[in-house]
Amino acid sequence: MAGFTVGRRNIKFAFLLPALIYLMLMAILPLVWTLTLSLTKWHANIMPKPEWVGLDNFKYFLFEDPRFWRDLGFTSMYVGISVTGELVLGLIFATLLSQKFKGKNFFRVVYLLPMACPPIAVAFLWRMMLHPDIGIINTILTSIGLNGVKWTTSATVAPFTIIMVDIWEWTPFMFLALLAALQSLPTELYQAAAVDGASSWQMFTHITLPLIAPVIVTISLIRIIDAFKLFELVFGITGAGPGSATESLSFYVYVIGMKGFKLGRGSAISWLFLIILLIFALILISRFKKQRT
């Protein structure tokens, strides 16, 4: 009997093994390792070993490096506007397409396409369309008598260009998740509300929104985390320019760590990155909890 229990336990362990290995090698070990590295100076291409510097790297980014704050500013603005825009548009399209009418399935598929497209391909498609001279968008604008816009070459416009393309690419994700949520809502509530004479707007704000709020929080979190990693669009559309008006935090991490081989600094900035994300997430979750109670 004892042998049997041990056997059962071993089998359980076999099921759990992939998750444990993943957790160890892709999360805990790297996190601890990066934290230790962040306290060192290590230019991997010229120094054989890391050299202990304490909190210098963190001091550098927080107090001496304007580039870090500027990139953080741009990234936060981009995340805020894009995710809000995607959520609102996604909700509008999901509401429209959860009604019954002809051709619904065609629209549903079309509205998902951008999400499946490789981000680097998205960047190139839009770079061509937004080209100041030969791009189709400026061609259309000038042909109807408007001025062409310096989509990628003006430091004030370029950040919004990135935001616009991001909204195009990721509204489909919000749309998909919200459509699924809308379809799982119980129809009885709406029938009861209709009997009581509620308008469709009242039904939307009093029934639909509260019921899908958990989904909204979940998908917003997923998108915020993902949006913070903005890299391909910057790389492919503006190359972080003009100047460095569209340099995202994750682009900067890449430049320091993977191009400059400054592993100590790279680790420190990626930990700052993680902390900022955690703060964002906690604020969002606690706000949501407050609203519920």
Add this chain to the structure above:
Amino acid sequence: MKRKKLNTYIRHSILHIVLIAGAIIMIFPFIWGISTSLKDMREVLSSPFNLIPKDLTFINYKNVVRSIPIIRFFLNSLIVSVTITVSQLFTCSLSAYAFSRLKFPFRDGLFYILLGTMMIPQHVIMIPVYIILNLFRLIDTYAAMILPFISGAFGTFLLRQFFLTIPKELEEAATLDGCGHFGFLFRIMIPLSRPILATLAIFTFMWSWNNYLWPLIVTNRIEIRTLQYGLAMFKEEGGLNWGQLMAGTTIATIPILAMFLAMQKQFIRGITLTGLREG
């Protein structure tokens, strides 16, 4: 009564106009990209308004195939994405089973920690994972692109949510028939979970096919690059040859869009089943 009919008619018209406008915005970049890839350079620069090329030409595709080993890149992408997808389906099924059906200490705590790892951006773990792969001399190999992603928190989460909805009685019946945990998982749970497995497969395949940053970091040799990385080579080389760039972009995009279109019903159904709900 007539007036009500007219109202619904107007409402439906507005609905359709909004939806059609949205659909054009969603689909136009793809059509425009394909159109540009079929024009010669002169036409791209001189008449940027033509949707249907005046002189249809495949010269850009020929040039792409001649100037970079794009077929090799295509195969590399396929090898990497298929391997990652198959292994995720397997490993995530195992851990999802553990988190939904087995009892062991700290089970839920461990699950939430795993869930928490979804918050960690790739950048934070990039450097250590690179160093580990380098230690085992794996940089510049397929393994470097595949190993970090053979299991994942998202897949485990998605499958666990679905496994929880499968009735417990089935397991009791199976145990009575002498079916062990492995037998139950592979003979009963997995066949029942086909829609959600399809969803996970599409998600994982799409994600690894589209992944650009990681192959960029762990590979140097040209022969081993993936399609997305290969595509970026155009930017450095003939950056202004839009026709060629669009031909490359089309080659990199068509397979994934085709797969998505072929499997979209399964995909949407899978999302509806789990609804990305909490729990």
